[in-house]
Amino acid sequence: MENNDDAPPQLPPSEQEAVYRVLNSVNPAIPWRTIFPDNLCASPSDGVVCDYPDASSSTSLHVTELHLGYVSDYTQNPPCSSNATLDPLLFTSFEHLRKLFFYKCFTGAPASLPATIPEEFGSVLEELVFIENPSLSGDVGVLIGNFTKLRRLVLTGNGFHGSIPNRISGLVSLQEITLSRNSLTGGFPSNATSRLKNLKVLDFSHNSLTGDAPDSIGDLTELLKLDLSYNAFSGEIPPGVGNLKKLEFLDLSYNRFGNYGVPLFLAEMRSLKEVYLSGNLLGGRIPEKIWKNLEGISGIGFSRMGLHGNIPASMGSSLKSLWYLALDNNNLDGRIPLEFCLLDSAREINLENNNLTGQAPFSDRFRDRVGKKLKLSGNPYLLLVKESVPPLAGEVLSSSAVRALASVCFPAVFIVFYILIKQ
Numbered sequence: 001m002e003n004n005d006d007a008p009p010q011l012p013p014s015e016q017e018a019v020y021r022v023l024n025s026v027n028p029a030i031p032w033r034t035i036f037p038d039n040l041c042a043s044p045s046d047g048v049v050c051d052y053p054d055a056s057s058s059t060s061l062h063v064t065e066l067h068l069g070y071v072s073d074y075t076q077n078p079p080c081s082s083n084a085t086l087d088p089l090l091f092t093s094f095e096h097l098r099k100l101f102f103y104k105c106f107t108g109a110p111a112s113l114p115a116t117i118p119e120e121f122g123s124v125l126e127e128l129v130f131i132e133n134p135s136l137s138g139d140v141g142v143l144i145g146n147f148t149k150l151r152r153l154v155l156t157g158n159g160f161h162g163s164i165p166n167r168i169s170g171l172v173s174l175q176e177i178t179l180s181r182n183s184l185t186g187g188f189p190s191n192a193t194s195r196l197k198n199l200k201v202l203d204f205s206h207n208s209l210t211g212d213a214p215d216s217i218g219d220l221t222e223l224l225k226l227d228l229s230y231n232a233f234s235g236e237i238p239p240g241v242g243n244l245k246k247l248e249f250l251d252l253s254y255n256r257f258g259n260y261g262v263p264l265f266l267a268e269m270r271s272l273k274e275v276y277l278s279g280n281l282l283g284g285r286i287p288e289k290i291w292k293n294l295e296g297i298s299g300i301g302f303s304r305m306g307l308h309g310n311i312p313a314s315m316g317s318s319l320k321s322l323w324y325l326a327l328d329n330n331n332l333d334g335r336i337p338l339e340f341c342l343l344d345s346a347r348e349i350n351l352e353n354n355n356l357t358g359q360a361p362f363s364d365r366f367r368d369r370v371g372k373k374l375k376l377s378g379n380p381y382l383l384l385v386k387e388s389v390p391p392l393a394g395e396v397l398s399s400s401a402v403r404a405l406a407s408v409c410f411p412a413v414f415i416v417f418y419i420l421i422k423q
Contacts, residue, residue, distance in 0.1 A: 069105030082108030113138025
């Protein structure tokens with residue numbers, strides 16, 4: 001008898017058949033069975049990963065990862081056709097699947113999720129990723145199962161609809177949930193995230209979600225990114241957000257949060273790097289005292305918020321890392337603080353369409369650096385001259401601030417004074 005002890009482990013025939021079916025569904029023009037006629041795990045197609053799920057056994061070989069579509073913006077792996085479909089065997093045949101990834105695979109003919117997916121699917125799944133599949137539709141609740149080991153749930157840029165299911169509260173291992181750029185409706189389930197103690201990224205942006213955002217968001221104390229932008233959330237920005245001490249990125253822009261003012265709890269969020277609240281008519285003034293605690297902020301978006309009053313000088317003196325500032329299309333008045341010329345990291349400042357007055361405090365060097373991204377139009381009484389002239393009256397600055405301002409903002413101050421005297 002022939003000795004087969006050294007023969008490589010085989011993928012179970014039913015699992016191999018399922019791989020062929022799935023590959024054929026995404027691109028029927030490729031002769032998958034001819035190109036890969038034997039053991040698929042011995043020489044697998046790109047995007048198919050096999051492994052031994054049981055560490056104690058070297059004989060049970062199974063498919064553990066499927067990566068279909070593009071692996072980057074430029075390379076397909078394996079390629080999907082314009083009439084790609086989703087074979088239901090995908091959700092019934094791979095009980096050892098740990099990663100499922102579709103990127104730009106469903107972009108042509110309409111495709112849809114199955115009406116139901118077995119509860120057994122995804123018992124060991126760690127990553128479920130569907131990115132940029134606009135022609136793939138279906139109820140998002142069908143796709144989200146009892147994935148107790150799931151770490152990443154990324155469903156962005158697809159045609160999914162329905163509401164966010166309460167069952168996401170059972171995804172206790174989750175570190176990222178991104179459901180952005182779909183057609184989701186309904187509210188934010190109030191207790192859906194209360195058990196997600198390991199969550200670092202929560203992104204529900206660019207949907208049609210409504211109602212109040214729950215204060216229980218503040219229980220997600222490990223969160224680094226919170227993005228609820230471009231929805232229709234209303235009411236007050238949840239005070240619980242202030243409990244997110246590790247949060248670095250906050251985007252609540254273009255919702256319908258009401259007239260409660262810029263939240264003062266921002267001062268307690270010392271890890272913030274970017275905060276965007278544009279498009280919510282919060283009203284009120286820009287707080288003066290919160291910026292000393294937020295010296296690490298690099299981006300602020302406060303456009304179209306119904307803000308009035310002066311721009312606080314503390315924004316200029318405290319925010320040394322600021323590269324982006326948008327305060328446009330508000331009702332701000334008074335002078336631009338002299339301290340704004342200390343924003344050495346700034347790459348874009350938009351103050352358009354306000355009621356700002358006086359002389360803009362930006363030197364030639366500052367304006368050369370920022371270029372066209374220094375936006376000041378729509379302020380009829382704001383003056384922008386070749387070199388900024390220091391105000392002759394106003395808040396007293398420290399000696400160190402005076403020296404800094406003199407070097408940055410007033411390189412031509414003596415020439416200006418000379419001209420004034422001559423006049």
